[in-house]
Amino acid sequence: MSSSSSTAPNGLRVDAGVIGLVGLGHLISHFSQLLLAPLFPWLKDAFSVSYAQLGFLMTLFFVVSCAMQAASGFLVDRYGPRNILFAGLALISLAAFGMAASTSYEMLAVCAVIAGAGNAVFHPVDFTLLNRKVSASRLGHAYSVHGLTGSLGWALAPALLVPLTLAYSWRVALVAAGALVVAVMAVLWICRDQLALPQRPRTQADPAAPAAQDGSFDFLRIPSVWMCFFFFLLYAVVLSVVQAFAPEAARQLHGVPVALAAACVTVYMVASAAGIALGGFLVADPQRCERIMAAGMGVAALIALAIGFADLPAMAVPALFGAMGFAAGLAGPSRDLIVKRSTPEHATGRVYGVVYAGLDIGQALAAPLFGGLLDRQQYQGVWLGLVIFQGLLIFSAVNVRKVRRTARVPAGT
Numbered sequence: 046m047s048s049s050s051s052t053a054p055n056g057l058r059v060d061a062g063v064i065g066l067v068g069l070g071h072l073i074s075h076f077s078q079l080l081l082a083p084l085f086p087w088l089k090d091a092f093s094v095s096y097a098q099l100g101f102l103m104t105l106f107f108v109v110s111c112a113m114q115a116a117s118g119f120l121v122d123r124y125g126p127r128n129i130l131f132a133g134l135a136l137i138s139l140a141a142f143g144m145a146a147s148t149s150y151e152m153l154a155v156c157a158v159i160a161g162a163g164n165a166v167f168h169p170v171d172f173t174l175l176n177r178k179v180s181a182s183r184l185g186h187a188y189s190v191h192g193l194t195g196s197l198g199w200a201l202a203p204a205l206l207v208p209l210t211l212a213y214s215w216r217v218a219l220v221a222a223g224a225l226v227v228a229v230m231a232v233l234w235i236c237r238d239q240l241a242l243p244q245r246p247r248t249q250a251d252p253a254a255p256a257a258q259d260g261s262f263d264f265l266r267i268p269s270v271w272m273c274f275f276f277f278l279l280y281a282v283v284l285s286v287v288q289a290f291a292p293e294a295a296r297q298l299h300g301v302p303v304a305l306a307a308a309c310v311t312v313y314m315v316a317s318a319a320g321i322a323l324g325g326f327l328v329a330d331p332q333r334c335e336r337i338m339a340a341g342m343g344v345a346a347l348i349a350l351a352i353g354f355a356d357l358p359a360m361a362v363p364a365l366f367g368a369m370g371f372a373a374g375l376a377g378p379s380r381d382l383i384v385k386r387s388t389p390e391h392a393t394g395r396v397y398g399v400v401y402a403g404l405d406i407g408q409a410l411a412a413p414l415f416g417g418l419l420d421r422q423q424y425q426g427v428w429l430g431l432v433i434f435q436g437l438l439i440f441s442a443v444n445v446r447k448v449r450r451t452a453r454v455p456a457g458t
Contacts, residue, residue: 057183059239060178060179060180060183060187062236062239063174063175063178063179063187063239063240064175064179064183064186064187064190064191065190066232066233066236066239066240067170067171067174067175067187067191067240068190068191068193068194069194069229069232069233070130070133070134070167070170070171070229070233071167071171071191071194071195071198072194072195072197072198072201072229073134073137073167073198073225073226073229074133074164074167074168074195074198075194075195075196075197075198075199075202076198076199076201076202076222076225076226077137077140077141077160077163077164077198077226078106078164078198078199078202079198079199079202079203079206080140080141080144080160080202080206080219080222081099081102081103081106081144081153081157082103082202083202083203083206083207084206084207084210084215084218084219085099087210087214087215088153088215091215092149092150092153094150098150100412101154102153102154102157103157104409104412105154105157105158105161106157106158106160106161106164107161107405107408107409108161108405108409109157109158109161109162109165110161110162110164110165110405111165111402111405111406111409112165112402113161113162113165113166114165114166114168114169114398114399114401114402114405115395115398115399115402116165116398117129117133117165117166117169117170117398118169118395118396118397118398118399119395119398120166120169121166121169121170121173121395121398122173122395125241125242126169126170126171126173126174126240126242127170127174127237127240127241127242129166129169129170130166130167130170130233130240131230131233131234132163132166133162133163133164133165133166133167133170134163134226134229134230134233135163135230136159136160136162136163137159137160137163137164137226138223138226138227138230139159139163139223140156140157140159140160140163141156141160141219141220141222141223141226142219142220142223143155143156143159144156144160144219145216145217145219145220145223146216168397168398168401168404169395169397169398169401171191171397172381172397173242173397174240174242175187175188175191177242178242184328184382185324185325185326185327185328185378185382186325186326186378187325188325188328188377188378188381188382189321189322189324189325189377189378190325191381192318192321192374192377192378192381193318193321193322196314196317196318196321197318199314200311200314202222205218205221205222205225206218206219206221206222209221270396270399270400272441272444273383273396273400273403274399274400274402274403275403275441276380276383276403276438276441276442277400277401277403277404277407278403278404278406278407278410279407279434279437279438279441280380280403280404280407280438281403281404281405281406281407281408281411282407282408282410282411282434283342283373283431283434283435283438284407284408285407285408285411285412285415286411286415286427286430286431286434287310287313287366287369287370287431288310288313289411289412289415289416290411290415290416290418290419290427291309291349291352291366291427291428291431292306292307292309292310292366293306293419294353294418294419294424294425294427294428295309295352295362295366295424295428297422297424298352298353298424298425298428299352299357299358299359299362300359301359301362301363302359305359305360305362305363306362308363309362309363309366310366312363312364312366312367312370313366313367313369313370314370315367315370316366316367316368316369316370316371316374317370317371317373317374317377318374319371319374320341320370320371320372320373320374320375320376320377321374321375321377321378322374323374323375324337324341324374324375324376324377324378324379325378327375327378327379328378328379328382333379334378334379334382334383335379335383335442335443337375337376337379338376338379338380338383338439338442339439339442339443340375340376341372341373341374341375341376341379342372342373342376342435342438342439342442343435343439344372345369345372345373345376345435346432346435346436346439348365348368348369348372349369349428349431349432349435350428350432351365352365352366352369352428353424353425353427353428353429353431353432354425354428354429380442383442414430415427415430418430
């Protein structure tokens with residue numbers, strides 16, 4: 046392994062502590078992405094705005110997160126991940142309380158910007174901590190937990206916000222969200238010693254990993270970094286289509302009842318979480334990560350093709366969403382390991398900041414493209430587009446491996 050990865054093997058208890066704390070922070074990252082979306086029906090009436098205007102708040106969030114994510118990677122490398130993690134959590138809590146107190150659409154927009162800035166820090170922070178502090182033999186499981194906690198964060202946001210809004214008000218719900226973030230900050234502060242980075246050991250570099258350079262921006266000249274960026278952009282498009290557009294397209298194609306169509310995303314995410322858990326065992330050998338990624342997304346693409354073009358009973362659609370989610374989930378830990386193996390020494394935060402910015406860009410691109418297909422009632426087009434992007438995702442994963450091999454620096458140079 047490269048020295049940008051984990052240090053000498055730790056005990057299970059030490060690794061589990063780090064993995065759990067990092068996962069808790071990642072849960073808040075995904076939770077923050079859905080602070081507003083579940084409350085749109087109430088916010089629309091409260092501020093007399095359209096759904097398009099409310100959707101723009103999400104665009105603001107992800108644009109800011111994208112712009113700040115690369116910068117936060119440099120801050121992580123310079124000041125350490127622990128300090129930047131607490132700064133991100135503080136911004137998210139401030140945004141949640143600010144949203145609760147908002148008296149205008151403009152105030153909500155400012156808070157969305159603050160929340161986006163807070164969300165930007167998590168991937169550079171998380172993967173720097175995991176790669177530096179978790180034993181190499183447990184990295185696959187660490188990535189599994191990381192993915193699982195992110196999915197739990199997405200599930201927790203509507204589960205917390207909507208019932209509190211129905212029982213009290215949307216303002217109370219957002220105050221509760223802010224309190225949750227503060228509670229997580231308190232837990233991480235109490236356990237802050239576990240998030241301190243050790244001195245970097247002098248170990249033999251992984252021959253498959255790119256060589257480190259002295260300049261802060263030299264990592265941008267490594268082709269595999271940009272292949273990973275493109276890979277994550279495609280991954281975000283695929284996930285956004287499944288979460289936002291595929292259920293409605295499937296409902297129209299197969300006559301799925303509205304309630305059952307709404308449950309498709311939940312089924313997908315739960316099955317994906319199960320796949321992520323199993324996927325952590327499959328990447329015990331890092332050399333297999335690209336093949337696992339290609340196989341998982343290949344199966345998911347075949348299922349998507351069946352949903353889009355086969356004659357299916359309505360009740361089969363949620364089950365197929367679950368199968369697609371499980372196959373995609375299997376590829377999750379391999380996805381993160383692909384980036385880890387493309388990361389040069391001493392640039393973990395910077396690389397993850399740039400690469401994971403592709404997630405925000407992909408989510409921003411998916412909305413107008415696939416939303417337009419739905420508006421034109423091109424329901425099979427939504428599924429065909431999903432299959433195309435899944436195929437491109439497989440192609441990019443395989444090419445990351447090829448690019449990394451051709452970019453290998455001979456020993457002694």
